[in-house]
Amino acid sequence: MRASDSIFVLVINPGSTSTKLALFHGETCLQNYTIRHSAEELRRFSSVAGQKNYRKELTETFISDTLPKDAELAAVIGRGGLLAPLESGVYSVNSSMLEDLESARWGEHASNLGAILAEEIARPRGIPSYIADPVVVDEMLDEARFSGCPEIQRVSIFHALNQKSAARKAAARLGKSYEELNLIVAHLGGGISVGAHRRGRVIDVNNALDGDGPFSPERSGGLPAGQLVSLALEYRDREKEIRKKIVGQGGMVAYLGTNDLQAALERINAGDTKAEAVVRAMAYQVAKEIASHGATLKGRIDGIVLTGGIACSGYVTDLIRERVSYLAPVLVIEGEREMEALAENALGALNRTRTIKEYRR
Ligand SMILES: Nc1ncnc2c1ncn2[C@@H]1O[C@H](COP(=O)(O)OP(=O)(O)OP(=O)(O)O)[C@@H](O)[C@H]1O
Ligand SMILES: CCCC(=O)O
Incomplete structure (x- = not known):
């Protein structure tokens, strides 16, 4: 048995109309749950960051319903949001990242809550929180950045x-x-x-x-x-x-x-x-x-x-x-493999088979 097989990882993927949650035991997904949010439910929040406590409560309920009684989480990983352009990889959630996401410095997107929720769940448990391959991964060629209008630069924002x-x-x-x-x-x-x-x-x-x-x-x-x-x-x-x-x-x-x-x-x-x-x-x-x-x-x-x-x-x-x-x-x-990909990144970070990168603007 590999060390990672006994590790529990929580994955959080906040979307504009859903919160997807998954509990992994090593590489095995034990539970995968999608909570749908109606437009009416979300209308009472004036910003994406304002939805934090609402989605956090749902996440805590998911943990208590699914994590075996004698088990503990080893890490939490969230889908990364709109940050400064960065290279592909797994990043630990740090204070600059949280500041940028809470203030929506690089724009508003539901996935901005991924890192925020991961950190809020991880901190009291004394475990690490990560994001991986956020939508702002930027590996573009210089010539691909030209739009044809000097005031407008093409940017890399994608799945x-x-x-x-x-x-x-x-x-x-x-x-x-x-x-x-x-x-x-x-x-x-x-x-x-x-x-x-x-x-x-x-x-x-x-x-x-x-x-x-x-x-x-x-x-x-x-x-x-x-x-x-x-x-x-x-x-x-x-x-x-x-x-x-x-x-x-x-x-x-x-x-x-x-x-x-x-x-x-x-x-x-x-x-x-x-x-x-x-x-x-x-x-x-x-x-x-x-x-x-x-x-x-x-x-x-x-x-x-x-x-x-x-x-x-x-x-x-x-x-x-x-x-x-x-x-x-x-x-x-x-289909999409976002939950599995996030879990793989968290396991890689915990095993040290993937380099944990530090977010800098
Ligand atoms: N089995 C299927 N056959 C045809 N279309 C499908 C099927 N399952 C999902 N879709 C369509 O795929 C679209 C949604 O795709 P997906 O779930 O990958 O997107 P999302 O996660 O909501 O958004 P994004 O990919 O932009 O983050 C919808 O239009 C949905 O109807
Ligand atoms: C690239 C942005 C991800 C999404 O919301 O579709």
Whole structure:
């Protein structure tokens, strides 16, 4: 038996409409629980940080319901949020990180609560708290940072945790290590990000949180700039509304009134031609983004990886595959592996097989 097999790790993944909690015993997930939060429930909080005590109580209840009576947690790991750009890896939660997340210095996002909750649960128990591969992992090439407008720099904000985890799993299927391969990874979830992974580094990716890349179930993706300026002028006194058109109420939900791809697929099966046109357009945009990274990787591509909730749909993955399979083999890693990836990072930190990094702005 390895030392890590007897270790209990708590994983916390706060999302905009859910808190996902998991208890791991070594590499085995003992309990995985998703608490859904209605918009009404969250409306009483004026900020993401304001939801801390509410979500902390739910987390403490989960611990007392699931952790065996004679057992103790060895570490807590949370999904990392909007921080200063940083390199991939596992980070201990420190005071600069907490200050940045509590003040939303780099922006508001539900995952900002990951580190905050991890630390609050870990501190009284005298155990370490970590985050790993937050959405701000930044390994972009310098030329990828140019937008074409000196005042605007492209930034790396994407589903780093799941993209890297799916890429490692795909590399194992190809019989190689992640660091040996060039992969294009498309995370297809509520938001969509498509990254060019060159030997373990994501050298270009669309900003999934700010109107860049393909449209997704609830985000507009990149928009024609001139027309966006005209629209913004119409909405000049309603900034929140126009921002919602980009993230939250844009993309598929704006066309079809649902952010649930499964509901859209049911409508297609029932003969809804508008739903069909929108889902096909989303797949088309994803395929174009993937193909653009053929240039990023200079044509040397070992595999294209489709992951996230939408990758469970053969209808969508086939639409993408028919446009990109000329580039490289397409591998589907369905769903997201964020909880497992976080647990693996915490175990690696505890075993010292992964370097524990220190957050600095
Ligand atoms: N089995 C399935 N078949 C088709 N679509 C699915 C399936 N499961 C989930 N989806 C769709 O995937 C989308 C959500 O994906 P996912 O759960 O990866 O995203 P999320 O975690 O909510 O958001 P994000 O990935 O941006 O963090 C929804 O549109 C959902 O309908
Ligand atoms: C990249 C941001 C993660 C998300 O909210 O989709």
